[in-house]
Amino acid sequence: MSKIEFLSLGKQPITNNFLTEQNPEQEFFYNLNIVYDENTKVVSLANFVPPEKMFNETYAHRASMSITMQNANKKLSEDIKKEINPKSVLEIGSNDGVFLKNFSNILSIGVEPCKNLAKITTSMNIKTYDQFWSIELSKKILENHGKFELIYSANTISHIHDLSNALKAIEILLSDNGIFILEDPSLSEVIKNISYDQFYDEHAYVFSVLAIKNLLKETELEIFNIEKLSTHGGSNRVFIKKKKNNIKISANLNKAIDYELKIGIDKFETYQKFANKVENSKTETLKIFTKIKKKNLKIIGYGATYKSSTILNYCGLDTKYIEYFVDTTENKQGKFTPGTHIPIIKPNLEINPDVHFAFLGAWNFKNEIFNKEQNFINRGGKFITHVPYPQII
Ligand code: DWN
Numbered sequence: 001m002s003k004i005e006f007l008s009l010g011k012q013p014i015t016n017n018f019l020t021e022q023n024p025e026q027e028f029f030y031n032l033n034i035v036y037d038e039n040t041k042v043v044s045l046a047n048f049v050p051p052e053k054m055f056n057e058t059y060a061h062r063a064s065m066s067i068t069m070q071n072a073n074k075k076l077s078e079d080i081k082k083e084i085n086p087k088s089v090l091e092i093g094s095n096d097g098v099f100l101k102n103f104s105n106i107l108s109i110g111v112e113p114c115k116n117l118a119k120i121t122t123s124m125n126i127k128t129y130d131q132f133w134s135i136e137l138s139k140k141i142l143e144n145h146g147k148f149e150l151i152y153s154a155n156t157i158s159h160i161h162d163l164s165n166a167l168k169a170i171e172i173l174l175s176d177n178g179i180f181i182l183e184d185p186s187l188s189e190v191i192k193n194i195s196y197d198q199f200y201d202e203h204a205y206v207f208s209v210l211a212i213k214n215l216l217k218e219t220e221l222e223i224f225n226i227e228k229l230s231t232h233g234g235s236n237r238v239f240i241k242k243k244k245n246n247i248k249i250s251a252n253l254n255k256a257i258d259y260e261l262k263i264g265i266d267k268f269e270t271y272q273k274f275a276n277k278v279e280n281s282k283t284e285t286l287k288i289f290t291k292i293k294k295k296n297l298k299i300i301g302y303g304a305t306y307k308s309s310t311i312l313n314y315c316g317l318d319t320k321y322i323e324y325f326v327d328t329t330e331n332k333q334g335k336f337t338p339g340t341h342i343p344i345i346k347p348n349l350e351i352n353p354d355v356h357f358a359f360l361g362a363w364n365f366k367n368e369i370f371n372k373e374q375n376f377i378n379r380g381g382k383f384i385t386h387v388p389y390p391q392i393i
Pocket of ligand 1: 061066155362
């Protein structure tokens, strides 16, 4: 058996299941266990949750809800126009069009199985296929639009269970001189920051560059460059081409893999150590919350992220600790966090004066949030985070 379990994060709900009532009669839970594959070096969930339970017409996450991501997408689009200048672009997981809206003057096609999101991009005049990415869909798109010079997919390939089908589907649609850009959270950053909340139902995989390289061995594709990004708590932007396309392979690729090997990404003991640190992180997080609650001080949550669902449920942080979450996403507001049933409300212009602490569910947008909440900080309000270790800041 090549897959070995190294971490158990307990019973977890569907992260997108923002509840309409605080105590629903039934909620779906599964065991969130993480495994390492000794052959491919791929880290994944042991039990995949059926995609239809996660990605459906009630999908809440809107990629354009943060200025950081709007700016990051604008900058990437400008760079792509300058350096690649593609005549056609396809995005797998187009969400609310935060990336594709920058390509209105060329053929741009979205793929988005969450029908409510696909409706948004359709209304923006972006042809959107509201289906799951697959070989079958890829063949249909090929028939309708031909091959693409650029295929882009951010925070989506790591969500697809059958990677061999997903990669084959990309091979079919990518033109021979085309470029496929994949972005997903980086496993080495997760290990470094003990950001175990990157493991949840949707994140079937958390990739290292080494694992992606190994997965591509079975295909006509290969990596030719890597960029390290600060987005989503540390991601890899992986540039991929057809093997027969003779674009030069950048030294960044070996550099990235050398770094991963240095931190032991290919050794099971690295994951055992990581698991011990996760347990420790839980203990320390609970100490912080308990100490504050003993003083009868008020804690709220800031950003009801999908990631935070893992921490809340793993650490048992519910309404005993966190009074409510604020979140700018309209269709989370008025609802309750999955599993822990904490109310989510629309943020006021600034954090209410009776709040002493705010737990950073959206720790990956710390800078944007700190800029916005200067008044809270100036009056002595503090944030709680678990990254890279549990602390009050
Ligand atoms: O991979 C995924 C990522 C990209 O998006 C998906 N599987 C699901 C989702 O995960 P997440 O919820 O962990 O993503 P974010 O982007 O970290 O979510 C940030 C949340 O925080 C949003 O709901 C918006 C909210 N927010 C806020 O309320 N005030 C964000 C900022 C910056 C703010 O100032």
